[in-house]
Amino acid sequence: MTQAPEQMDVDNTANTSASKKSGLPELLNASSPAVQEKYKAAGTIANTVLHALIKSCSPGVSVVELCKLGDMMIDSETSKVFPALKSRGQKGIAFPTCISVNEIAGHYSPFSDDNKKLAPGDMVKIDLGVHIDGFTALVAHTIVLGQIKGKKADVIAATWSAAQAALRLLKPKNKVSSNFFFFKIIKLLLLLLWM
Structure with a gap:
C-alpha cells in the first residue's frame, strides 16, 4: 500500500530553502538539488542506453536481444551512480526496454522465446525508463531501417x-x-x- 507523501517517514531537518518555501520535505521537492541530481543522472543514463540501442538496430538483429541489451545497460549504468542506494529497486529499470516494430504502436516487450528479427524498411520504436530512488526519466525514439x-x-x-x-x-x-x-x-x- 502506497503512503501519501505527508504520511511518509521523511527526515525534514535537511530541507533546502526551496523546500522550506514549498513546505515539502526535500526528498519530495522537485526543485531541491538532491532531487534534480537524481533526475539528471536518470536522464543521462536513459539517453546513453537509447543511443546505444539506436546504433544496434539493423536488419537481422533480434528484438528480444535488443530488449535484453537495453535492460542490461540500464542495470549496469545505474550500478555506477549513487552507491548508497544498494537495495534492489532503489535504482534501475523504471520501464523495461520496449522495441515495437511496424504496426505495433508501442510498449512491446517480447517474451524470451519470440524470434522476431528486424528487417530492412522496418519502423522501429524504442522506449525505456530509468529511475534513481524513484525519480524517473523516460525516453523514446523512432527510426526506420534503411532507405x-x-x-x-x-x-x-x-x-x-x-x-x-x-x-x-x-x-x-x-x-x-x-x-x-x-x-x-x-x-x-x-x-x-x-x-
Missing part, C-alpha cells in the same frame, strides 16, 4: 512535418482549443496521405 521510397516515405515525411507544426503551436499560456481547427486539418491531411 525507404514511395508512399511510405511520403507518409513519414508528412507525419514529421505535421508534428513539427503542432509543436510550434505549443507555447506557454497558449490554449490547445485555440488551435483546434489547425489540428483537425493536420489529422485530415495525414489520413488522406495514409490512404
Whole structure:
C-alpha cells in the first residue's frame, strides 16, 4: 500500500530553502538539488542506453536481444551512480526496454522465446525508463531501417512535418482549443496521405 507523501517517514531537518518555501520535505521537492541530481543522472543514463540501442538496430538483429541489451545497460549504468542506494529497486529499470516494430504502436516487450528479427524498411520504436530512488526519466525514439521510397516515405515525411507544426503551436499560456481547427486539418491531411 502506497503512503501519501505527508504520511511518509521523511527526515525534514535537511530541507533546502526551496523546500522550506514549498513546505515539502526535500526528498519530495522537485526543485531541491538532491532531487534534480537524481533526475539528471536518470536522464543521462536513459539517453546513453537509447543511443546505444539506436546504433544496434539493423536488419537481422533480434528484438528480444535488443530488449535484453537495453535492460542490461540500464542495470549496469545505474550500478555506477549513487552507491548508497544498494537495495534492489532503489535504482534501475523504471520501464523495461520496449522495441515495437511496424504496426505495433508501442510498449512491446517480447517474451524470451519470440524470434522476431528486424528487417530492412522496418519502423522501429524504442522506449525505456530509468529511475534513481524513484525519480524517473523516460525516453523514446523512432527510426526506420534503411532507405525507404514511395508512399511510405511520403507518409513519414508528412507525419514529421505535421508534428513539427503542432509543436510550434505549443507555447506557454497558449490554449490547445485555440488551435483546434489547425489540428483537425493536420489529422485530415495525414489520413488522406495514409490512404
